[in-house]
Structure formats: C-alpha cells, structure tokens
Amino acid sequence: GAGVSQSPRYKVAKRGQDVALRCDPISGHVSLFWYQQALGQGPEFLTYFQNEAQLDKSGLPSDRFFAERPEGSVSTLKIQRTQQEDSAVYLCASSLGTGVRGYTFGSGTRLTVV
Amino acid sequence: QKEVEQNSGPLSVPEGAIASLNCTYSDRGSQSFFWYRQYSGKSPELIMFIYSNGDKEDGRFTAQLNKASQYVSLLIRDSQPSDSATYLCAPTSGGSYIPTFGRGTSLIVHP
Numbered sequence: 001g002a003g004v005s006q007s008p009r010y011k012v013a014k015r016g017q018d019v020a021l022r023c024d025p026i027s028g029h030v031s032l033f034w035y036q037q038a039l040g041q042g043p044e045f046l047t048y049f050q051n052e053a054q055l056d057k058s059g060l061p062s063d064r065f066f067a068e069r070p071e072g073s074v075s076t077l078k079i080q081r082t083q084q085e086d087s088a089v090y091l092c093a094s095s096l097g098t099g100v101r102g103y104t105f106g107s108g109t110r111l112t113v114v
Numbered sequence: 115q116k117e118v119e120q121n122s123g124p125l126s127v128p129e130g131a132i133a134s135l136n137c138t139y140s141d142r143g144s145q146s147f148f149w150y151r152q153y154s155g156k157s158p159e160l161i162m163f164i165y166s167n168g169d170k171e172d173g174r175f176t177a178q179l180n181k182a183s184q185y186v187s188l189l190i191r192d193s194q195p196s197d198s199a200t201y202l203c204a205p206t207s208g209g210s211y212i213p214t215f216g217r218g219t220s221l222i223v224h225p
Contacts, residue, residue: 033212042118042202042215043158055210091157099211102148102160 002026004106006092012112013082021077021109023092031099034067034077035091037108043091049075082113116141118216120203126222133190135219137203140184144205147179147186148213152200162188193223 005024013019025032031050035043036059045059051072060067064083069075079086089110093103117140127133135149146165150158164170164177164186176189186205190197200220204213 031210035215040217042120042204042217045212045214048210048212050210056212099206099213100146100163100165102150102163103213105157105159108157 004092004094004104006090006106006109008109009107010110010112012114015084015113016081017113018078018080019082019111021079021090021111023075023077023094023106025073025075025092025094026096026104027073029094029096029104030072031095031097031103032069032075033093033103034075035093036061037089037091039088046077046090079111082111084113087111087113116205116207116214118203118205118214120201120216120219122217123220124222125219126224127193129193129195129223129225131193131223133193133197133221133223135188135190135201135203135221137186137188137216138184139186139203139205139214141205141207141214142181142184143207144181144184146206146211147177148204148206149175149177149186149188150202150204150215152202152218154199158202190221193221195223195225197221198223 034046037043048056089108149162162177200218202218203216
C-alpha cells in the first residue's frame with residue numbers, strides 16, 4: 001500500500017477484555033516497530049521486527065502484551081486482560097531497510113479501556 | 115536507561131520568526147538523530163535526520179548536531195502558523211537504529 005495502515009482506528013475495550021491491533025506496513029518494508037503513546041508524552045518503544053523475526057521486545061510492559069509478524073508483512077499487537085493503564089495510542093512504523101533515514105508511521109489505534 | 119530531554123513548552127513565536135527547538139540525549143552511542151513533527155491527533159511525520167556533527171539544511175529547516183555535548187537542535191526559519199505542532203527529537207542507537215523519543219516540544223506560531 002501507499003502508507004502504513006493500522007486498524008481499527010479506535011477501540012474501546014472493557015477492562016479484562018483481550019484486544020488485537022493490526023499493522024499493515026508499506027509493501028516491502030523490512031523493519032517494523034510498535035510504539036505506545038500516552039496523552040502528552042512521546043512515543044514509547046514496545047517492540048521491533050526485522051521481517052518475521054522479533055529482534056527486540058524489551059519495551060513490552062508486561063507479559064499481557066504480545067506481538068507477532070508471522071510472514072514478515074502484517075503485524076498484530078495483542079493485549080490480554082486489558083487494564084485502564086493500557087489506554088493510549090498504539091503506533092506502528094516501518095522502513096525499507098534498517099531505518100537509518102527514519103521510519104514512516106501509521107495513523108495509530110486509539111485504545112480506550114473502560 | 116536512554117533519556118531524551120526536551121522542553122515541553124509551549125514555545126510561542128510570531129509568524130516569520132526563527133523557532134529554535136533543543137534536545138539533549140544521554141546515550142553516547144547514539145548514531146542517527148531524527149526530528150519528527152506531530153500535529154494534534156495525528157501520527158508523527160519525519161522532517162529531518164542528521165548523523166554527522168554540524169549543520170544540515172533542508173528548506174526552512176536546519177538540524178544541528180553536537181555529539182560531544184550530546185545536543186541536537188532544530189531551527190525553523192520564517193515560521194508559519196502551519197508549523198504549529200509538537201516536535202519530537204529521536205536519537206537512535208544500536209544496529210537496529212531503534213529511535214528513543216523525547217516527550218516533544220509544543221510550538222505555537224501566531225500570526
């Protein structure tokens with residue numbers, strides 16, 4: 001596609017519910033990142049993929065968070081047993097190579113846990 | 115712990131003035147440095163990157179890097195109201211060039 005596509009655009013979840021957020025990167029982009037952005041803050045790193053390999057997941061805040069990219073293209077971020085503190089915008093970014101010249105972000109998914 | 119410090123602002127400048135946005139970082143291993151612009155309710159968009167000491171100019175934007183001082187800045191000349199946004203500084207490190215973002219500086223350009 002022309003850009004990084006994320007869905008859903010908005011998600012309201014009841015506390016304790018599981019959610020799945022989807023990222024469809026630009027075609028051919030090797031590197032894919034997930035970030036979490038709370039209101040008034042900068043994006044916080046969650047995890048990084050190079051093709052299907054998850055090379056860094058040090059930013060995932062708990063074992064309730066899980067990400068995958070099984071075929072090296074579309075990625076899914078799953079959050080189990082959502083908590084109110086999980087409410088944030090989840091951003092996906094991708095790049096063709098190592099990202100030395102920066103990344104393209106998707107529009108994000110705004111998750112609200114009630 | 116990699117830290118990126120930015121004054122949250124808001125920085126208010128009149129239209130046509132130069133806006134100066136500053137950023138310091140703690141990781142001496144940082145290699146590339148990105149500046150992203152984020153309009154309210156939108157996702158970040160890349161406006162500049164720099165990886166060598168000195169200045170890099172692109173249109174009305176100039177990025178300045180001083181690795182010895184662990185300092186990077188962004189100058190916006192002839193500021194326009196459409197430049198009003200939050201500017202995020204993001205150094206990267208490691209072979210994967212993972213960006214670490216600051217909390218951003220809010221810029222307001224008033225007519």
